[in-house]
Amino acid sequence: NAGVTQTPKFRILKIGQSMTLQCTQDMNHNYMYWYRQDPGMGLKLIYYSVGAGITDKGEVPNGYNVSRSTTEDFPLRLELAAPSQTSVYFCASHLGRGNSPLHFGNGTRLTVT
């Protein structure tokens, strides 16, 4: 049972480059999320989706875009990478009930230089 799978695990980008972080889940969860984790800051929500074709901004959406064409996939796009986007990115999925936990991928460590 794969759960939530993120690729790549590591990436180094130059300023101004673009890339897509991939996320797929096999639990048929409608709710999916992208978080970034910075030291001492916990996890901050970038974007989320409550189902295919529906996305919404989280707390820190600037510089990112998402799409949700299928229930399984929720890619995160960085268009013009900036050093401030150096972080660890986590994708997570959720069953859609308040007492349900998040299921996390193992993260993507991104460095922008």
Place this chain on the structure above:
Amino acid sequence: AQSVTQPDIHITVSEGASLELRCNYSYGATPYLFWYVQSPGQGLQLLLKYFSGDTLVQGIKGFEAEFKRSQSSFNLRKPSVHWSDAAEYFCAVVDANTGGFKTIFGAGTRLFVKA
């Protein structure tokens, strides 16, 4: 706005000693509360959760947490810490009122275990 505060950035405990990690939340209604653990290079894993009923909840790996409404707290405890418990611990609350079941995390507490 909802928020979660973990006042201790890091804690060092001797192996075999007891542990308490503090968590305070701000939320207008009955909260859905969670503790997650993160080992290096990994995603977060659920330790335990609370949403109603008995205010003392049991989780995996021998952890427990107590919900105290009067103190807006949800502290995590373990009677005897093992070296393998060294990790970062996150308290979280789910915002069930504004759509999307967004989870709000505290800044985390890193646990160091000394032999």
